[in-house]
Amino acid sequence: MAASVYGAETSAAAAADLERTAFRRAEKKYKLYKSPLPKSRKKITVTKPTLDLAEVIDFRGAINESPPYRMGVIKVDCSDFDRPVFGLSDHPGFYFIPNALSIEEQCHWIGESLQSFPQPPNRTNLTPFYGPIYDLFGAAKRLQVFSNLENPGNYQGDSQKETMDSCKHPPIPATKLLRKLRWSTLGLQFDWSMRNYNVSLPHNKIPEGLCKLAKKMASPAMSKGEEFRPEAAIVNYYGPSDMLGGHVDDMEADWSRPIVSISLGCKAVFLLGGKTREDDPIAMYVRSGDIVLMAGEARECFHGVPRIFIDEESAEIDSLATQFTSKDEKFILDYIRNSRININIRQVN
Numbered sequence: 317m318a319a320s321v322y323g324a325e326t327s328a329a330a331a332a333d334l335e336r337t338a339f340r341r342a343e344k345k346y347k348l349y350k351s352p353l354p355k356s357r358k359k360i361t362v363t364k365p366t367l368d369l370a371e372v373i374d375f376r377g378a379i380n381e382s383p384p385y386r387m388g389v390i391k392v393d394c395s396d397f398d399r400p401v402f403g404l405s406d407h408p409g410f411y412f413i414p415n416a417l418s419i420e421e422q423c424h425w426i427g428e429s430l431q432s433f434p435q436p437p438n439r440t441n442l443t444p445f446y447g448p449i450y451d452l453f454g455a456a457k458r459l460q461v462f463s464n465l466e467n468p469g470n471y472q473g474d475s476q477k478e479t480m481d482s483c484k485h486p487p488i489p490a491t492k493l494l495r496k497l498r499w500s501t502l503g504l505q506f507d508w509s510m511r512n513y514n515v516s517l518p519h520n521k522i523p524e525g526l527c528k529l530a531k532k533m534a535s536p537a538m539s540k541g542e543e544f545r546p547e548a549a550i551v552n553y554y555g556p557s558d559m560l561g562g563h564v565d566d567m568e569a570d571w572s573r574p575i576v577s578i579s580l581g582c583k584a585v586f587l588l589g590g591k592t593r594e595d596d597p598i599a600m601y602v603r604s605g606d607i608v609l610m611a612g613e614a615r616e617c618f619h620g621v622p623r624i625f626i627d628e629e630s631a632e633i634d635s636l637a638t639q640f641t642s643k644d645e646k647f648i649l650d651y652i653r654n655s656r657i658n659i660n661i662r663q664v665n
């Protein structure tokens with residue numbers, strides 16, 4: 317799993333080594349460079365490199381083109397699938413389904429990702445620090461302040477004569493916590509400290525609708541007569557400067573089964589590398605409603621998300637934005653205008 321998002325510590329030497337790889341160079345090429353804080357007195361000159369997007373593959377463009385496609389793009393022959401599916405000539409097991417979800421479906425899954433998916437027993441990146449939080453999104457919408465959240469990390473047991481107060485966090489606005497939400501896990505819960513699925517953690521099954529969608533969308537990557545079994549999902553929430561470092565997802569038993577990866581919200585650059593970080597990755601746009609499948613050999617490939625685009629022109633969420641009209645949905649719209657959500661669904665066993 318990716319160290320930069322999931323919190324694993326990297327030693328200075330290991331970090332320096334990472335800097336030298338082809339994957340890291342591509343990440344640096346596409347990542348967002350922040351300018352120094354206006355308040356800072358220091359004269360830090362940050363030269364913002366001009367972003368060259370010429371080598372980023374646009375699979376949506378391929379829908380309206382005819383073969384031969386550019387940049388190694390191929391059309392995958394899926395006669396029993398109801399929309400175009402593309403692949404990459406030197407990446408067997410990689411599939412790209414542009415525009416896989418309708419606008420209504422995108423809105424539905426954005427709503428679920430914010431309102432239902434972070435609810436206990438599902439765990440989130442906030443759980444180890446704040447314990448289970450119910451209705452985080454509703455609380456943020458109501459501009460509530462949490463004044464009673466536990467600090468499980470501080471609790472040292474009764475013998476330490478801890479007062480209950482030292483196990484509580486100071487009051488914190490729900491909007492602030494929502495902005496700190498980076499992932500939630502559905503179905504079998506992934507335990508990042510063990511780097512594996514912990515089947516003893518309480519969990520709900522993957523919601524029926526998501527299960528159905530994943531089974532349907534997985535079919536281009538499945539052998540005839542076989543059906544994908546969605547058992548776990550990771551929901552990633554990306555803010556404006558968040559990225560997901562290069563990684564391989566290797567904790568599932570059968571790599572012939574795809575990871576079904578759904579993009580929602582702002583457009584992003586997705587990098588698909590090779591089996592080592594030394595291989596030059598291929599960059600592609602992932603937009604709201606696109607689905608990526610990684611199965612077989614493609615599952616052994618490093619991949620990551622170095623950049624999301626939040627400026628109005630590049631984010632490409634205009635049609636999505638027109639759907640969130642009610643006062644209630646305005647809060648969702650405000651969130652998604654500068655965020656990307658990714659739901660990736662896996663068969664674990």
Ligand SMILES: O=C(O)CCC(=O)C(=O)O
Pocket residue numbers: 550552560565577586602619620621658660
């Ligand atoms: O956000 C994405 O598109 C990729 C997510 C991913 O690779 C992961 O969660 O393992």
Ligand SMILES: [Fe+2]
Pocket residue numbers: 563564565619
């Ligand atoms: Fe991944």
